[in-house]
Amino acid sequence: MKLGFEETQLPYTSGTQNARVWTERWVRDQVYCPNCGAAKINSFPNNSPLADFFCALCREEFELKSGKRTFGPKVVDGAFRTKCDRLAASNNPSLFLLNYDRKQLSVVNLMVVPKHFFVRKIIEERKPLAPTARRAGWIGSYILLNQVPSSGKIFLVRDGQPQPKEAVLAQWRKTLFLREEGLEVRGWLIEVMKCVETIGRPEFSIDDIYAFESHLSRLYPDNQNVKPKILQQLQYLRDRGYLEFVSRGSYRLLSRI
Ligand SMILES: [Zn+2]
Numbered sequence: 001m002k003l004g005f006e007e008t009q010l011p012y013t014s015g016t017q018n019a020r021v022w023t024e025r026w027v028r029d030q031v032y033c034p035n036c037g038a039a040k041i042n043s044f045p046n047n048s049p050l051a052d053f054f055c056a057l058c059r060e061e062f063e064l065k066s067g068k069r070t071f072g073p074k075v076v077d078g079a080f081r082t083k084c085d086r087l088a089a090s091n092n093p094s095l096f097l098l099n100y101d102r103k104q105l106s107v108v109n110l111m112v113v114p115k116h117f118f119v120r121k122i123i124e125e126r127k128p129l130a131p132t133a134r135r136a137g138w139i140g141s142y143i144l145l146n147q148v149p150s151s152g153k154i155f156l157v158r159d160g161q162p163q164p165k166e167a168v169l170a171q172w173r174k175t176l177f178l179r180e181e182g183l184e185v186r187g188w189l190i191e192v193m194k195c196v197e198t199i200g201r202p203e204f205s206i207d208d209i210y211a212f213e214s215h216l217s218r219l220y221p222d223n224q225n226v227k228p229k230i231l232q233q234l235q236y237l238r239d240r241g242y243l244e245f246v247s248r249g250s251y252r253l254l255s256r257i
Helices: 016-030 080-086 165-174 176-180 183-199 206-210 213-219 226-239
Strands: 061-067 074-079 094-101 106-113 123-125 140-144 154-158 203-205 243-247 250-253
Touching (some): 080 123, 080 140, 154 165, 176 183, 183 206, 183 213, 183 226, 203 206, 206 226, 213 226, 226 243
Parallel strands (some): 061 094
Antiparallel strands (some): 094 106, 106 154, 123 140, 203 250
């Protein structure tokens, strides 16, 4: 994977329009499909409403957001209603986040968030545009990156270093089980995965995770049985090879790769 933009492209002036051309071309030339490993992904014809690329082999779709700065906790995205409606659709796109160095004209980071991490809780509604705006009343969205567990943030390029493709594909495969579930089940699993990550150790006890009971109760106020629900998620994650039970009440995360 070469990280520099090709010189045959449009000269880079100041507009984001040009940057878009550079980064899209780069993705088309250099990026493999993180779902099936196909060597290239393809652009959709212009003006496709939500996705920018697709894989001809596995049909995975991708949206690209690119910027000069590293992405913060919130990423501005498209129309709120459309994002929400598309969550349950099988062709909801996975999200590439690319940041580039404007002077070097090269890619610094490329991360992908697989579509199975997109649940309602990571999409925030923005304020409608002011009446004076060209698209008055239009409501956009934020993607809350800080609500995505780290297993859902897969770097293909990190700090200017391409990551080994096998490691990327393995990290992607590791959470594919989430795709088999509906939004509600996925939501619980993702919340418990985040709690486990917050503990910050590969081995942890049931008490470590029960410490999140009140946090989860706030997220799911209608659920009166949060502890059994947590246990159920841990069993599910064990069955899918995300963690293992070491002994009664003690757990170990399985290695990412
Ligand atoms: Zn593919």
